[in-house]
Amino acid sequence: MLRVQDEHCRTPEAQPLTEEEISMMVLKPRSGYDLEEERLTLNFQTMLTFMEMLTSLITAAGVIVLCPLVKGLVPCSFLNNLFSIYEEYFCTPKITLFFRTDCGLSDNQMYDVASTYLRAKIVDSSKCLNVGKTVRQERPTFDIVPGAEVIDSFQGIKGLKWKLHAEKGFDGRECRRYFTLSFDKKLKEVVLESYLAEVISRSKAIQEAERVLKLYSRDFVYGTPGREWSSIVLEHPTTFEKLAMDPEQKRMLKVDLDKFISRKEWYKKVGKAWKRGYLLYGPPGTGKSSLIAAMANYLKFDVYDLDLTSIRSDSALRRIFLSTSNRSIMVIEDIDCAKLEDRDKEEASDQLILKKPKFTLSGLLNFIDGVWSSCGEERIIVFTTNHKEKLEKLDPALLRPGRMDVHVHMSYLTMDGFKQLVSNYLGINGDHQLLEVIEALLKNKQVTPAEIAEELLKSEDPNIALRGVVEFLEQK
Incomplete structure (x- = not known):
């Protein structure tokens, strides 16, 4: 009220206000302009x-x-x-998708999809590239390096950022890799429903175009960290037509393989895992490894070479089995040398010592024909041994159908096998004056295809090479 009186008295010749006049001026509503001005002032201060x-x-x-x-x-x-x-x-809201190498207990197929897809993008989009070339490759290959980014687009949408990350362990070494895909949140529906489907489709097309058979091993896992296997291209030239085996035996094997491949629905109907087990047994040098290569070439299956002596526990074996792909051949060579105890001895040893993680025959049997065997399909397991009788002593259950469905005896060289070798090495498909002599010698000799092949390599002249075979057989 004093402020109102003071402001009024500043006017010349103004008379002091009474208390009633001051009260009316204080209580009088202000104009709309005054209210708006005060509101703007308040907003500006805020x-x-x-x-x-x-x-x-x-x-x-x-x-x-x-x-x-x-x-x-x-x-x-x-x-x-x-x-x-x-x-x-x-910041614009972002969504980031992670593509790790593992998916639970199995390998993450989406990691492979992303890796294949980005190989076609990195030459134009990335500043750093891994360049490689093997002896048999005609052109170098390019791959993304850890830390590199690839910016992709899809249907006019830009800013789809891929990046390869590398994690390091306590020792400073790289232990795991993964991809990330980052994009604006508003693109979530397009990316999840359309873009990823396009990535998968194009990746499959690239894989089919680049399709080569691979041989996987665990001896040198130098590829992607976090993976159980490393691989090289399998370029073994052996086919069923070139095998030095009995023709009827080859025919039966091809029929069995064809039947296995074509019976997916049958396996599902009867409630069996879609897999097949083969036991190849016979003396060294009779062609067991060559037969495996012929099977891989015939079916177009990758090959996984598993050394059981490197397995430390049943859980490690389970992880290794689950990391293999479908349409593949798992090879376990010289299974009689794996130092497996029979199940009775396993139970006795468990009672004498503290239980600790170990690799057992029971574990192997369960993974071949147990619940875990159904985690995958269209798979073949091939066992080899030079001494079948050792397996029978170890545990007859190992040889029963469902684990080793087909037993293939790789015998010493027969005349049919010799004719195939002569055709392969010397191009002889008809008669030769020395063939009858060699056939008579083979009936009383035990020689392997590998031994005769070594003799045939000594000369490209059919007469010289066959005379060398005769001399070798006579001295045998």
């Missing part, structure tokens, strides 16, 4: 206050990010909240 707070927030975030000492002193919960607020107001 905005200034908000900007001051925001400036402090940005400054605090910058200090925390740029100063490791401060970052170490700030609680993680506060730091996460600070970054969340910063991203919400100043």
Whole structure:
């Protein structure tokens, strides 16, 4: 009220106001213009206050990010909240998808899909490339390196950012890799429903175009960290037509393989895992490894070479089996040398010593024909041995159908097998004056295809080579 009286008395010749007049002026409503002006003033002050707070927030975030000492002193919960607020107001909302090498107990197929798909993109999109070429490759191959980014587009949408990450273990060595795909949140539906489907489709097309048989091994796992297998291209030239085996035996094997491949629905109907087991047995040099290569070439299946002596526990074997792909051949050579105890001895040893993780015959049998054997389809397991009788002594259950369905005896060289070798090495498909002599000698000699093949390599002249075979057989 004093302020009102003071302002009124500043006017020349103004008379002091009475208390009633002062009260009426104080209680008189202000004009709309005055109210709007006060409201604008209040909003401006509020905005200034908000900007001051925001400036402090940005400054605090910058200090925390740029100063490791401060970052170490700030609680993680506060730091996460600070970054969340910063991203919400100043960054476009992002979604990041992770493509890791593993998916539970199995390999993640989406990692392979991303790797294959990006190989076709990196030459134009990435500044750093891995370049490689084997002796048999005509052209070099390119691959993405850890830390590199590839920016992709899809149906006019840009900013689909791929990146390969590499994690390191406590020893500083690379232990695992994974891809990330980052994009704006508003593109979520398009990416998940359309873009990823396109990535999968194009990856399959690339894989079919580049399709080669591979031989996998665990001896040198130098490829992608976190994987159980490394691989090379399998370029073994052996086919069924070139095998030095009995023709009827080859025919029966091909029929059995064809029947297995074509009976997917039958296996499902009868409730059996879609797999087949083969036992190849016979003396060394009779062609067991060559037969495996012929099977792989015939079926177009990759080959996994598993050395049981390197397995330390049943859980390790389970992980290794689950990391193999469908349409593949698992090879376990010289199974009689794997130092497996029969199940009675396993039970006795468990009672005498403290149980610890180990690789057992029971574990092997369960993975071949147990519940875990159904985790995959269209798979073949091939066992080889030079001494079948050792397996029979170890455990007859190992040889029964369902584990080793087909037993193939790889015998010493017969005349039919010799004729095939002569055709392969010397191009002789008809008669030769020395063939009858060699046939008579073979009836009383035990020689392997590998031994005769070595003799045939000594000369390309059929007469010289066959005379050398005769001399070899006579001295045998």
